[in-house]
Amino acid sequence: MPQTSSWRRSGRWRNDTRLALLGETPWDKPRPASFTLDTGVSRVKYDQARWTDDSDDLYEPLLSEKTSKTVDIEDSPLPDDLTRDSLSLPDPAEPELARHYTRLSQMNYGVESGPFPLGSCTMKYNPSFTEDVAARADAAIHPGRPDSTVQGTLALCHRLQDYLGRIGGMDAVTLQPPAGAAGEFTGIQIAKAYHEHNDGERSEVVIPDSAHGTNFATAAMAGYEVVELPSGDDGRVDIEALEAAVGDDTAALMLTNPNTLGLFERDIEHVADIVHDAGGLLYYDGANLNALLGRARPGDMGFDVMHYNVHKTFATPHGGGGPGAGPVGVREELAQFLPNPHVRERGGNYEHYEPANSIGKVHGFYGNWPVLLKTFAYIARLGDEGLRDASAKAVLNANYLAEQIEYEVPFGPFHHEFVASAGEQDAADAAKRMLDYGVHPPTTKWPEIVDEALMTEPTEGETRRSLDQLAAAFNAVAGDSDAELADAPSRPAAKRIDQVTAARNPQLSWQALDDT
C-alpha cells in the first residue's frame, strides 16, 4: 500500500513515552480489578461501595423480575368489547425505579465516562447547558399551533437554517429530517424530484465502496440501483472508475469528504465536473464535517445537496443511538424541492410555506425540535472562532494519537480520524481487549480497504494527557497475545457476549426468555 512508510512513523518520542508509561504502570497479568491506565502522576485508586442484587448472578434483574402486577380491566368507561381483558407490567415504587435505572446507567459507557474514539461517530463532549436550553418550558409547544403563535420557535429555526447554510456553503436548509439517514433519504428524494422536473427519471446512484452503509440503503429505499465505486489505491475516488460509472442514468454521486479513511478528496472539483457533466447531482454525506469547519465548505467544493449530522458535528448527545437530526442543505436551484413546510421570514415575521415543487414530508411534524435547539445553542456558543478551533483540535488530536500508537496507519494524510490496522490481530478482538483497559474502542473492520481496521476518531474533546492514556491502551493491546484478546473482555459488566446464539435463538422480550 502506498505511503505506508510515511504514516507508520516510529519516532523516539513515542517509544520513550511508552516505556515511561510501562515503567509506571502495573501491567502484570491478570489485571487487578482496579487496574487503571495512569501516566504515573497520581495513583489514587478506589473501589466504590457497590450494593449488588446478585441472588441470580445478575447485577440488576429485569424490572419484570423484581415486581410485576396484573390488572384486570373491569368497570371501564368503555364497553367490554372495546377493551382488553388485563394488563401485566412491572410495578416498581419510585425509589425502586430510581435505583434500577441508576444501576443500569452504571453498566453503560458514555462520553463522560472516558475516551470514546469511535470512528465516524464523532463522540465529542456534549455541553450541559444545551440540555437546559432544550428543556425550556416555552420550547415545549405543540406542533398544531398557528404560525402567529410560535414566532419564537420559527425565528430560531430560521436562524439555524441560516447558520447551517453558512457553515456548509448552501443556499437553503431544511431542518425536518430526524437523523442522518433521514437526511440522505431527503437529499436523494430531492435529486429524484430535480431530475423528474428537468430531464426525466434517472435510475442509478453511484457510491464509493468505502461509504457508510446508510448511503447504499438510502439509494435502494428511494428506488435506485446502486453502482458501487471501487476506491483507488490511494484510498480516494478512482477518477477512471468514476468516469466509467457515471453516465446518463446517474442521478447522483454520494460522497463523504473527508472520506471514511479521513482523507480529503483532493480531486473533488474534477469529481464534481464529471458528475455535473453527466447531468447528475453531487451529494455530500455530512458524517465527517467535524474535520472541516471553517476550512472548507461542501458548497464551495461543488456539492449540490448535503446533510448535517448535528449529533456528530454540533455536539448534540447520541442518547444511546438517538435522537439525532439530519438537516439538509441545497443550492439555490434545488430549494424549490425542499420538504414541506419550510420556514421563511416575511417583513419581520416568520411563517411556514410549501416550496413550489416540494418532495413532501420526511417527518410527521417538523423534525427533532429539541435536538435542533441544542444544535443552535452549540453553534451560537462557539461561533466562527470556536467552530474553526473545534475542527483544528479534532484533526490535531487524531494526528497526535496516530503518532503515539504502534499499529500501522496505512493511509494519509488524514484529518479528524484515521484507520489503523490491527495487523495480525483480529480487530474485533483487539477492540474487546481495549475495554479491559478502560477505554471505548474504535470502530472495527471497516472500511474494508484496511485489513483489520481500527477506525479511530478521538475528537477535539480529549486532552493530551487522555490521548496519551488512550495510546497506552492501544499499545498495551498491540502487545497482548491472541489468547488474551480472545478471552477479552474480563472487566466490564458482561464478558464476551455470544452473538451467534443471540441471532439463532432470538429472545427479544422478557416474555420470550427461555425458562432455564
Added chain:
Amino acid sequence: MSNSNSHATGSPYAPQTAAETAAMLDVVGADDLESLFDVPESVAFDGEFGIDARSERATRREVAGLLSRNADLTEFLGRGHYDHYVPSVVDDLASRSEFLTSYTQYQPEVAQGFLQALFEFQSMLVELTGLDVANCSMYDDATALGEAATLSQRVRSVSGDRILVPEHLREGKRAVLSNYAEGPDLTVESYPMTDGVADVPALADEIGDDTAMVYAESPTVRGVIEERLGAIGDLAHDHDALFCLGSDPIALSLLERPADVGADVVVGDAASLGTGTAYGFGLGMFVTREEYLRQVPGRLVGASEDAADRRAYTLTLQTREQHIRKERATSNICTNQAWVALRTAMHAAWLGPDGLVDLAEDCVTRARDLADRLDDIVGVTAPIHGRHHFREFLAHTDQPASAIVADLAADGFAVHAVDDHLVQVCVTETTTDATDEFVAAFREVAK
C-alpha cells in the same frame, strides 16, 4: 469571545492549551494547525461564517429572548402529539450522562445498562400489543407507518402494491407514507369513513388482491375509538394483505389488544409517555409478528449469554441492517430515538399497570366530559361523532372554525381548526385544571 473559563480562544470544549497545542504539533511534525489540513487551495474556505461566539449565559439569554415570542397558550391540542404529565424522576434518570452521552450499543459488554433498558421497552410493547417482536424505535409514527408499508413488500405471503389508509388521517402522516411508498412503487389510497369510524362495507369494495396493506387507527386522528378492528383485519387477511394498526401505548393499555383483532404490525407514537409536548418530536413504535422477524426494520435487542454463562443483552439480527446489508437492508435507519424510548419505558414503569389503565380511562372520561360541556354551549355541537372518544373529539361550531381558533388564541387557548366549521379539542391531565376557563372562553367566542 467572553468565555468564563480559562480557554480564552477557540472552542470552550477543546481543552488543549496553547502550550499543549504547540507541543502536540511538534510531536506530529507540523508547523501549525493549518498545515494539518490537506485541502486544495481552490476549495479552501478563507471567509467567515459571520457567527459571533457568545458566552454560555448570553446564549441562554438569546434563546430565552427568541422563545419569548411564542405566545403563552394553554393547548387543547392533539392530533397525534399529546401532552401528558412526565414525572421528575424520568428527567432526572434519563439525564444521567452514561445514558445520554452513550452511543449505539455496538460494544454490548460496556452498554449492558442501555441494552437492558431497551429490552424492557421492547417487552412492554410486546405486552401492550400481544405481538411478539418490537424494535427499539423508529423516528415517529409517520415514518413507522412508512416502514410498515415497505415491510409488506418483503413479506412473501403478501402480493400487491396498494396501501389502503383511512380517509381520516393526519396529512403529515400520509405525506411521509407517500414518500416511503415511492421507492417500491406503491400506491396509497383512502377508504371512506362513516360517522368517524371505518366504513367496513366500503372498505370491502375497495380492497382487492392487489392490496398489500390495510391501515387503521384506534384512536383515529379525530380521537374516535375504532369499533370494528376485527372485521378490518379479517378483510385484510382475506386478501393476503397485512393489517397494520396505529395506536399509542396509553390507548393500548385499555383498548383491545392488537393481537386479538388480527393486527400484523402495530405502529404509532410512544412519546406521549416520557416526553411532553415537544413540537412534534416523537418516538416511532414498530411491533410485529415473529414470522416477519427477519424483515423488521431498525435495531433489535436480544438476550444471550456471556462467556461466564450469565444473561447478557446485545443488538441482534444485525444482518438486516444497513451497516452490514447495505442496499439489501430492511431500512436505511441508523440513528433512531433510543433515548426517547428509554424515557417512555421509565414513565410506563413509574405508572405501573394500575397507573396506565387509570390514565387511559381518564382519557376516555375527560374527553366525554368536556364534549358534554361544550355541547351545552349555544352554537356548538360536540362531539359530532356518536362514538367513544379518547383524549379528543370534533365539535361543530356555527361560527367559522378559523374565527373560533383566532378568538380562543386571543383568550390564551389553542384548538385545531379541522374544517370550515369543525374544531378539534384535546384534553389531558395537564389541561384539566384550565377546563372551566376554557369552556367559559369557548362560550363567548361561539356566539
